[in-house]
Amino acid sequence: MNTPQQPLLNIQGLTKFFGGLCAVKDFSMTLNAGDLAGLIGPNGAGKTTAFNLITGIYHPTQGEIDFNGESMVGLEPFEITRKGIGRTFQNIRLFPNLTVLDNVCVSYHPHAGYNLVDSILRNHRYGAREKELVERAQDFLAIFKLEGIQNEQAKNLPYGEQRRVEIARALACNPRLLLLDEPAAGMNPREIVDLMEMIHFIRDRFGLTILLIEHQMRFVMGICEKLTVMDFGEVIARGTPKEIQDDPRVVEAYLGKGAAHVS
Amino acid sequence: MDFLLLSMVKIVAVLAYIYGLMWVLGHTKRWVKFLGVALAYGIIQIALSTEILTAFDRGLLFQASAITMVSLGLNLIYGFNGQFSLGQWGFYGIGAYTSADIAWRWVNGDASGFLAVLFGVVLVGFVIIGVGAFLQKVRGVPVISAFTLYLLGTVLAGAIAVGLAHLLSPLFAGGLGVTGAPGPLAQGLPLQLLFFVSVILAGAFSAEVSFLFGLPVLTLGSDYFGIATLGFTIVVNTLMVNSDTILPFPEMKGGRGMVGVPQMNEFAWLWVFVFMLLVIIVMRNLIHSSTGRTIMAVREDEIAAKAMGIDIAQTKLLAFIFGSLFAGIGGAVYAHSTGTSFLSPGTFTFLVGFNPLIIIVFGGLGSMTGTIAASFGWIFFLEGMLRVLLGQLGTEAPTWRFVLYPITLLLLMLIRPQGLLGLVEWGFLKAKIHPLRRSAAADAAADSAKLS
Missing domain, CATH: 3.40.50.300 (P-loop containing nucleotide triphosphate hydrolases)
Known part of the structure; x- marks a missing residue:
């Protein structure tokens, strides 16, 4: 096309x-x-x-x-x-109280592969897709050398790392x-x-x-x-x-x- | 002095109970989970049956359980989604009155209440799904137009439901009997099953009302949304006060209060426990899912959430609907479990409606554990301990609890602004912490070794 x-x-x-x-x-x-x-x-x-x-x-x-x-x-x-079209912001706009991993996982939501009913019932699809999603996010963080801080809250990171998380999050879309x-x-x-x-x-x-x-x-x-x-x-x-x-x-x-x- | 000690013991016991329940639910082995839950149910049931827990404690327990569901719902809306809402108490009231009316009519030989709400909830559900699908195709419809469309569909569905209910209710006449002489369907086990269904229907009804109300109102900014929801609570309360004059519900008796609300009696703890557990499990599953992450992302930063491909309007609406569903279930459970068979509009005024808000701030915004613990602590502290304790000082003294209580709250906010439990979660409610990959863990260890 x-x-x-x-x-x-x-x-x-x-x-x-x-x-x-x-x-x-x-x-x-x-x-x-x-x-x-x-x-x-x-x-x-x-x-x-x-x-x-x-x-x-x-x-x-x-x-x-x-x-x-x-x-x-x-x-x-x-x-x-x-x-x-993905973007980052002039004054960093991370989700400050979420972990680095969750920040990236949020971007995956539109293609998470399971819906609300799956998540409430916690069925197999939820288990499989959620695991896959988290693994994808971890791979992604590894590319940006952020895998060691995946469980930190975004607001606690130094400035340079926040920038990298923001770019990673935009790319996860x-x-x-x-x-x-x-x-x-x-x-x-x-x-x-x-x-x-x-x-x-x-x-x-x-x-x-x-x-x-x-x-x-x-x-x-x-x-x-x-x-x-x-x-x-x-x-x-x-x-x-x-x-x-x-x-x-x-x-x-x-x-x-x-x-x-x-x- | 004895009483003070006993109250402290009760509060500690309740907290230990909640901790134990959450621990057991979070256990990986399935049989431990089931056994633990059965045990948790059984302990209280035995204490209730053998009257180790007095009628007074029993009242506090059921009230606290109902408040837990309402506050969890509000925590979802305000603590997790960041929408400051004062409308929770209105949905609580809707749930209580809906379920009370269904059951009242049922035991008085009239199935129309049950049938009307059943058909209404199902039909309106279809209308919402249908109109939603239609609006997906026809793009760019303004919110108010969409709302009008939903409203028209709902009114139509409601009219059909009421018509159907009147048409079909004679079918139940034989089984239900008449006032004073209930038939086989209006007592014993069938009645208990009706309670179960009517609580769910009341919750669903609240959720659908919240959908219609939230659709236009959630587009308002945060503070304006708070005021609008406060207005909602006042409207609901006014309708309750005038339910026998401007609304066609003579059995609700308006401002005098509804008497003769059927009670769950010996089944009360079973249903209360089941519903409380259901609300906790559903909410926890919702929060720790992809949808839950988007709900929190909207709280953290709306513009960034938008730019990450999240439909903000839909996410807010979803949190609002689930919050109201929990409130409706809580209200319905409250109506049937207190044992007084009396519902008064005075319980549902907007001033009392600040209680859930206080509870979630007290327990910690965004902490489910905090909300559950604070709900029980609040009831046992305010209603149980202070009322009786001060009651011993004189008849006027109990009024002082509303002075002591805000002071406690003030002190807590000064010492611990994140709430009693902050972001702490117990057992079952904890988010899964994903371990670092092996290489990453090694790197991190190497880094920290270098630093030290």
Whole structure:
């Protein structure tokens, strides 16, 4: 179904007004399967709003979002997730009082393989599927080197591990497109290098398409293959990291008018 | 002083009993489980039959059991799902009055109450499933429209059920006899079986009411939901007070209270025990399943839960329905077990309705063990110990228990904000802790060795 010509994600003319404020204006973007793309821009440029529109947390005022040839506009967030778009959040949103294992198991719920009646009767199907589900989650945690802390409450983890749990939880939804909202925020340089390796690894391992928002330029330039730059809700530039670095409009957006001459 | 000591002994004995029961239920060997449960039932039954437990204790025991079911339901809604609800007492009242009316009519030679609720519950069940399937196909129906559709279907199903009940109730006339001279079906074992069925029907009825009420109201934010459910409890209470004037139930006698509610008598502990155990088992199985995890995830973070593919509205509704089911069962059991054969709307006012909320906060939100222990402790402490203890100081003194009780609660909240038992669970109620994989365990051990 997803022929090479057909993009995985195709956004056209996406616009979102909050009252009179235009947060995202005429936003367009195309992602092909396997892309590792970045969305950058100064604070308040509308990047996270764009993410929230794609995942259905907000409904767009105008525009089209096609994922895998299907329109995502008007669907509920949980339906969009079940169609194959996973995400993480800018300020980590784990389930703080659940264990790491349960955090991941929650994502498996839509394909748990047993229903409410099975769980109340505790029949064989419950036993078998629940065991299988937990094992799958444990395998998954092992990939992220989190298996040793599976019974810890998520709120007790250090920041870097919480980030990893969040990514693991998003991947457990079995997405084809993964949206990462500032995955490197608050990480030290060593952790960032690890994170870059991990993102490459999960893309190859799970055949993902990844779109990420990030402020750390070293990280973005090092990992993304193509970039889209937003400012005041509009796309001001797109291209490879090299092209973006040299684009006067981007430099202007980040550093102000005239900065281009100084550098 | 003797009495104080005796009360303390009672509370400790009850807690030990609950601990033992949970331990036995959690045992891996099946025969130990059955034997233990039979033993747990038998001990109390013998104590009741031989009147080691006085009529006063007996009243406390049954009241505490009913409150346990109601509070477990509320803990599911508030403690596990995070929806602050004050409507639990309304569902408790609905359960009590429904079952009481079914049984009252039954022993007075009229099967229409039983038949109407039976058909009503089944038909409305079909309506809910049918409309639900229809709404799955036709997408994008606003909540209020969906609610209207459900409501119309329910009213229609209710009308059919009442019609059918009046049509079919003469069939039972011979077996039921008349007031004062009950037939074979209205006494002895058949009556006890009717209690069993009518308790389940009352629970199902409460659950269906909660579905209709929860559908629009659960879309409200947390605080607004709390106020709306408080309103629900008040509405139910007002209807009870006026049940003989604005509702067609003269036998409920409105504000004067319903008299002559049939009692389970010697079977009371059996049914109370069975239903309490059922509620505990169903709730525990629900919590420790994939659905239970989603219920807790919604409490933890709604937006994250949405983004992980969880249908928030459905999950909230599910927890609310199960909570109300437990409340309805608790109410029905209460109506038939106290031995007074009297139901008063005064028991179901919203002020008393804060009791389950206090119990679950006291015992620990999100702890089933805490709720069960606090329900029994609360009844034995407030009703048993303080009332009698203060009663010895003078006739006005028992009023002081409502001063001492909040102070106790206040102190507990200051010293232990997570509730008496926090997140502790006993035996059967414990979540399964999945052991680390062997390699992982080795790694973790190596890590800790490195650190030390």
